[in-house]
Amino acid sequence: xxxxxxxHNLDDALLTPLRFSVMAALxxxxxxxxxxxxxxxxxxxxxxxxxxxxxxxxxxxxxxxGYVGNRPRTWLTATAAGIAAMRIHVAALQAIAxxxxxxx
Amino acid sequence: MSDQYINDRPQPDAAARMLQASDAVxxxxxxAIDTRTQAVIDAWLAVAVLLYALAFAFSGTGLIPGIxxxxxxxxxxGFLVLSAFLxxxxxxxxxxxxxxxAKRPTVKRRRFVYGLASVLPxxxxxxxxxxxxxxxxxxxxxxxxxxxxxxxxxxxxxxxxAKRAGVRxxxxxxxxxxxxxxxxxxxxxxxxxxxxxxxxAPAFGLAGIVVPTIFFLFLFGTRSxxxxxxxxxxxxGRTQWTAFGCSYxxxxxxxxxLARTSWDLTVVSVVGGILIxxxxxxAAFRPAPIWEx
Numbered sequence: 001x002x003x004x005x006x007x008h009n010l011d012d013a014l015l016t017p018l019r020f021s022v023m024a025a026l027x028x029x030x031x032x033x034x035x036x037x038x039x040x041x042x043x044x045x046x047x048x049x050x051x052x053x054x055x056x057x058x059x060x061x062x063x064x065x066g067y068v069g070n071r072p073r074t075w076l077t078a079t080a081a082g083i084a085a086m087r088i089h090v091a092a093l094q095a096i097a098x099x100x101x102x103x104x
Numbered sequence: 105m106s107d108q109y110i111n112d113r114p115q116p117d118a119a120a121r122m123l124q125a126s127d128a129v130x131x132x133x134x135x136a137i138d139t140r141t142q143a144v145i146d147a148w149l150a151v152a153v154l155l156y157a158l159a160f161a162f163s164g165t166g167l168i169p170g171i172x173x174x175x176x177x178x179x180x181x182g183f184l185v186l187s188a189f190l191x192x193x194x195x196x197x198x199x200x201x202x203x204x205x206a207k208r209p210t211v212k213r214r215r216f217v218y219g220l221a222s223v224l225p226x227x228x229x230x231x232x233x234x235x236x237x238x239x240x241x242x243x244x245x246x247x248x249x250x251x252x253x254x255x256x257x258x259x260x261x262x263x264x265x266a267k268r269a270g271v272r273x274x275x276x277x278x279x280x281x282x283x284x285x286x287x288x289x290x291x292x293x294x295x296x297x298x299x300x301x302x303x304x305a306p307a308f309g310l311a312g313i314v315v316p317t318i319f320f321l322f323l324f325g326t327r328s329x330x331x332x333x334x335x336x337x338x339x340x341g342r343t344q345w346t347a348f349g350c351s352y353x354x355x356x357x358x359x360x361x362l363a364r365t366s367w368d369l370t371v372v373s374v375v376g377g378i379l380i381x382x383x384x385x386x387a388a389f390r391p392a393p394i395w396e397x
Contacts, residue, residue: 007114010114015114017122017125020122020125020126021125021126021129024125024126024127024129024130025129025130025132025133029273030133030137030271030272030273031271031272031273032133032136032270032271032272033270033271034270035270036136036269036270036271037270040129040132040133040136041129068267068270073270075272090123090126093114093119093122093123094119094123096114096115096116096119097116097119097120097123098116099116
């Protein structure tokens, strides 16, 4: 998108701080369970569930149900599309933070 | 949206804050991953300490009459055991230092106390092996249990702590051969440990003390340098660690066999040396996982 303001590269699915933080946590090649992510992001079940639904619908993360011992756990992993979207979004934020002026 | 957003788009300040928050989250995730790595290191170190103490006990105490070798030979066997253990602990220490986890002072103090609690009985078993080879095996094994107990407790605590952390790192998608210095360092480590194994036989005389002594000086002299073993640990993958584990077990087994057999010790030490060197030398040229930064 040469010549356009970096804001055009921002991804709508990643615009809220919570959704952005979820993808920031998942982007480093990891699998995180729901409860751990909730504690890491200091949020509540409801808000995190909503954020996960939106990101899952966008195809940015996958949800897998599993067990650790007898306890059910929900594991979350970023998809390749999610990682790519996050990279573009972060680059746009960096450009905005650096104060790049809008194209004439 | 706050006034930091115009048309739902963040302004420079808000963008900078989001990036900072993203970095903070990444660091916390990395720390959670490190908890699991620390648990693996602690488990590996507990096994290493237990095998090390057992090797000292079986190679240096309660020796069968008639197969007790001269004091010089006993010293060589002790140096052989010490070489493997110092290499293992330096590697584990290097891997531990490479973790991003910032340890709290209380955690650091607790780990130090556990380590110290193991060191004192380990020194006792070393003393028995070097200076009192006639000490009874049950006494030596009691000291082994006391030496291993603190590190085993530490490993169990780390494992329970890691089990609670719900962050996992799947297998790395990419792998590649070690860097040139990593390959060289790994191969040299294997060859050096193998050479120490070979020269432990009485036929090689003082070489059994000189070669490991140079190895100890190398370990201490290169610590935290580009060619130090602690740096090497950061590049290693599961293949290299498994190979080193095999060499470690072969080294300690050789020390026990050399002290307790009536076979031709030169043949035993040469075969043992080859078995010690081979896994690490081969692993030096095997790929290791490449993790995304």
